[in-house]
Amino acid sequence: MESKSYLPKDHVEVLPCMAAFAVVVESGSFVEASAKIGVTASAVSKQVSKLEQALSLRLIDRTTRSLKVNAEGHQIYKYCKLVLESSANIFRVKDRLIDTPQGIVRMGVPKSLYATCSKMIPKFLSQFRDVNVQLVCGEKFDFVADGIDVGVVVTNRPPEGMVARRLCDVDFVLCASNDYIEKSGPVSHPDELSEHSCIPFIGDLDKQYWKFKSAQENCDVLIPGRYLSDCPEAALTATVAGVGVSCLPLCLAIDAILNKQLTTLLPEWSYRGTLQGTAWIVYQPGQLLSKRIKVLVDYVMSELEKSSRAWVLK
Structure with a gap:
């Protein structure tokens, strides 16, 4: 059988460098990127340099104190980000092939709903014993850079490019x-x-x-x-x-x-404040939604719907 070579060897070798570059762009620094990837800042810098050498392009203008992604870097980043998203989809496929929901779900929740959501999680964990939840408090999340699987946002305009399902009003x-x-x-x-x-x-x-x-x-x-x-x-x-x-x-x-x-x-x-409005539960679009994410989304929607009925002043 004739073998097929889908990618030249030097293209394959820079795939990790593409992923590292995408994380650097989203993190804004080599130090922040190194913490997310789990290697030293020097190693991340070398990976970005290797990608620049392979492409014969400078992607980041560096100084001793800061870095700035140039115009070429922004264009390359769009495709490098796909490398990260593709790797995430591979694990979503794995999760979809497993009958029992399992694994870690990282969930971002705003301050105004953090106490409410945190009270729901113990019951969820007792129902789904193979699912672990990391609850993160904050108002804005980068789903890729921050590794957020599910987010709750309070806004009158849910983020574009995401699946957004209405939860309740936050007054x-x-x-x-x-x-x-x-x-x-x-x-x-x-x-x-x-x-x-x-x-x-x-x-x-x-x-x-x-x-x-x-x-x-x-x-x-x-x-x-x-x-x-x-x-x-x-x-x-x-x-x-x-x-x-x-x-x-x-x-x-x-x-x-x-x-x-x-x-x-x-x-x-x-x-009238920035933390009030309509609450939405949001997650990445696509058909490859893992079971652990699906059960958490369904659970939070059901529990918040029941809880919000009691949030009425008599």
Whole structure:
């Protein structure tokens, strides 16, 4: 039988270099890329140099402190990225051929829904004992560079080129404990928040604005933050303890509100922020969706649908 050579040997040898170059572009540095690949930054640099030599093209302009992908590099990157995506598809094929869902699913979740999603995972793990979950908190993810299999995003425009399935609405509510209101007085207009102790969980320590809207007007308030954390659960705990007024995801605060630990404020005003909107579960398109990803997506959709029914103020 006549043998067929699909690729010249020197083309095959630079395949790992193509993958390394794609990771460098997405990571923005050799050091970050080395951490993702699991080799030294020097080794990654040598792989990129080998690719440049094979192509007789300079792809990255380097200095001692930074690197910049040039025009040729951006064109080559489009095809090198396909090498990474093809390798991921190979493992998706393997997963599809296995009857029992198994392996690791890396899931990215925003701060506003992190507590809610984290409560769901133990039950999922008990149902699917061969699936492991890595839950990552953040607002923006690069699915390839960050190795995210499934992401939950809160946006009115789901990302293009991804499968996006609607989960629920994420609303925020202004609230405080009864003890705090008794000591500090009621709030009748957003402007009055500048005279109160407030508990933001995002933003700049020096400049923290809360934006509100009513039927008649918009109001942006620069609030004084006595206690600031990047953790919504920490803000909830401090609010229940009477530290001050907070603006929290309704899904996080609802139990404390229904249990009379917190009182809602300014019900005729709605909070306008970047972390509220419609929540979507998103993942890479294609027919080769692994079973471990499919069962997690279906589970999260079902559980969030049931949970969101309780996120209603009565």
